Amino acid sequence: MVIKEELRQRRFWRSVLAEALGTFMLVSVILGTSCLGMGAQQSNFLAPPLAAGLSVASLVQCFGEISGAQLNPAITCALVCARKLDLLHGLAFAIAQCVGAMCSSAIFYVCVPTYMSNQLVTRVSSERNAAQALGMEIFSTFQLAFTIFAVDDRKRRDTSEPGSLAIGFSVIAGGLTAGHFSGGSMNPARSLGPAVVTGIWENHWIYWIGPMVGAFLAGASYEFFFASSASREKLVACLTCKDIEIVETASMSHSSLSTATQTAARTRPSERKQEHT
Numbered sequence: 001m002v003i004k005e006e007l008r009q010r011r012f013w014r015s016v017l018a019e020a021l022g023t024f025m026l027v028s029v030i031l032g033t034s035c036l037g038m039g040a041q042q043s044n045f046l047a048p049p050l051a052a053g054l055s056v057a058s059l060v061q062c063f064g065e066i067s068g069a070q071l072n073p074a075i076t077c078a079l080v081c082a083r084k085l086d087l088l089h090g091l092a093f094a095i096a097q098c099v100g101a102m103c104s105s106a107i108f109y110v111c112v113p114t115y116m117s118n119q120l121v122t123r124v125s126s127e128r129n130a131a132q133a134l135g136m137e138i139f140s141t142f143q144l145a146f147t148i149f150a151v152d153d154r155k156r157r158d159t160s161e162p163g164s165l166a167i168g169f170s171v172i173a174g175g176l177t178a179g180h181f182s183g184g185s186m187n188p189a190r191s192l193g194p195a196v197v198t199g200i201w202e203n204h205w206i207y208w209i210g211p212m213v214g215a216f217l218a219g220a221s222y223e224f225f226f227a228s229s230a231s232r233e234k235l236v237a238c239l240t241c242k243d244i245e246i247v248e249t250a251s252m253s254h255s256s257l258s259t260a261t262q263t264a265a266r267t268r269p270s271e272r273k274q275e276h277t
Helices: 002-007 010-034 041-063 073-081 087-111 114-120 130-156 163-182 188-198 206-226 232-239 244-276
Strands: none
Touching (some): 010 087, 010 114, 010 188, 073 087, 073 130, 073 188, 087 114, 087 188, 114 188, 130 206, 163 206, 188 206
16 A cells, blocks of 8 residues: 555656656766777776766756656665665655666667777776675675765755765765776666666676665665764664664664763863953
8 A cells, every 4th residue: 555655656656757857967977988098098098987977976966856856776786775765765766867868878889880889888807806806896886875875864854965976076086996897886786787788798787786785885885884863773673674863863862962062071171261361
């Protein structure tokens, strides 16, 4: 009954459309810059990470309030595992992201010359092996997902800092770091779209397992060890499928109380000094 009611909500389909359109725009930017610099390898390497980071920073501002602007099945999966997103939204978002990426890839595949279509696919560098590429995909996605979870945690504490810039810079950093190993995908949808339209599936598993593992490890480590609401009770609640929100509220209330107590303790000596003077 709950699922049927959710599927009838305009807000649900609006958020799904936002993920599809956002991923379409992101992948289009990446593929467009991947086709540049055919004769200059250096510019071809730098352009996609820079364009992807700038695009993500703007898309988070566009769709962040609608769907969260995840634009990445690995990030969506990590949010579902951390119980920040329900399974229905997670599945719908992941499908929408893959569809958006495939539509973008199909358009580029039709528009670009045949000899340039290979540039659309993420591949393991000829100078590296699959294990190295997998490790770099895990690491680059880990730092991206860790940044996203940290930005989400800061939003809860009502900070006014532009989190979209931090996420965009993280995308650039990950792309530049893993680019010479695996192409710096960090996004299964970005790799799936070109693979579907070109039929090139060489080492494609890397671009699913790497980002998924990296995003899961980042979400688990931040939520249960570094978040403001992190606690042993929260970890136990997640493992036993209990209500995490109740544990988070209690942990944050305790944290706020501890902060207020420490602040009061610091102000007392200064007040006493002022009285003596």
